[in-house]
Amino acid sequence: MNIWPAIRIGLLDMRGDLRRFLLLVVCLAVGTALIAGVNSVGASITSAIEEGAAELMGGDIEISRADRLATAEELASLSELGRTVLVIDTNLRAESFTSEAFADVSVVGPSYPCLARW
Structure with a gap:
């Protein structure tokens, strides 16, 4: 079984949508980075509160x-x-x-x- 015809048809079908596909990949990367950043900030705030609980409370x-x-x-x-x-x-x-x-x-x-x- 030769897979090249299937790849060729897939590339021809995606020809007009390549920009949209790249935009989707960029959006997923930015979203993942934002979620990681929010989790990091939340973890650092929690750590600071736990370390300074006596002074804060x-x-x-x-x-x-x-x-x-x-x-x-x-x-x-x-x-x-x-x-x-x-x-x-x-x-x-x-x-x-x-x-x-x-x-x-x-x-x-x-x-x-x-x-x-x-």
Whole structure:
């Protein structure tokens, strides 16, 4: 079986569409490069946040519960470890007459952040 006639017919058929094919290849290359760039930037931001979490968040340890607030006994035992701050986070849907959006709301205690002042 000779494959050259099939290649010849394929090239003749693609003759007018070669520019479109090259444009498709260029678009795929640019799209792949953009996705790789976004992933790289996201990874570097995540790394920076993980390395500087104590400075950014203002403490060394974070303890959280999603189901309820801490009891008085739990807060007393945590206070024995050092200075503590109560932080309450919630998410909600904000709505106006023309649009709506989801928002995260955080309320912090008066001793936030827990960083030592020099």
